[in-house]
Amino acid sequence: MTRRRHRTTRARACTGKHAHRDRAAALAQIASLRRMDGAVRMAPYRCPYCRHWHVGHLPGSRH
Numbered sequence: 819m820t821r822r823r824h825r826t827t828r829a830r831a832c833t834g835k836h837a838h839r840d841r842a843a844a845l846a847q848i849a850s851l852r853r854m855d856g857a858v859r860m861a862p863y864r865c866p867y868c869r870h871w872h873v874g875h876l877p878g879s880r881h
Contacts, residue, residue, distance in 0.1 A: 828867040837870035838862070844871040 844862030
């Protein structure tokens with residue numbers, strides 16, 4: 819069984835996510851989440867819509 823890739827939309831990429839000013843700020847949020855929740859598998863990414871940095875789950879890491 820193969821997973822279908824979803825099309826990323828601005829709503830999916832930006833809505834409800836904090837816009838970090840740079841990659842370092844996004845990494846700091848990931849470090850904070852790890853301290854609170856343990857082993858969260860997340861990564862920072864540059865949003866092609868708003869040009870800020872967001873934090874998202876790595877592919878296959880969501881339950």
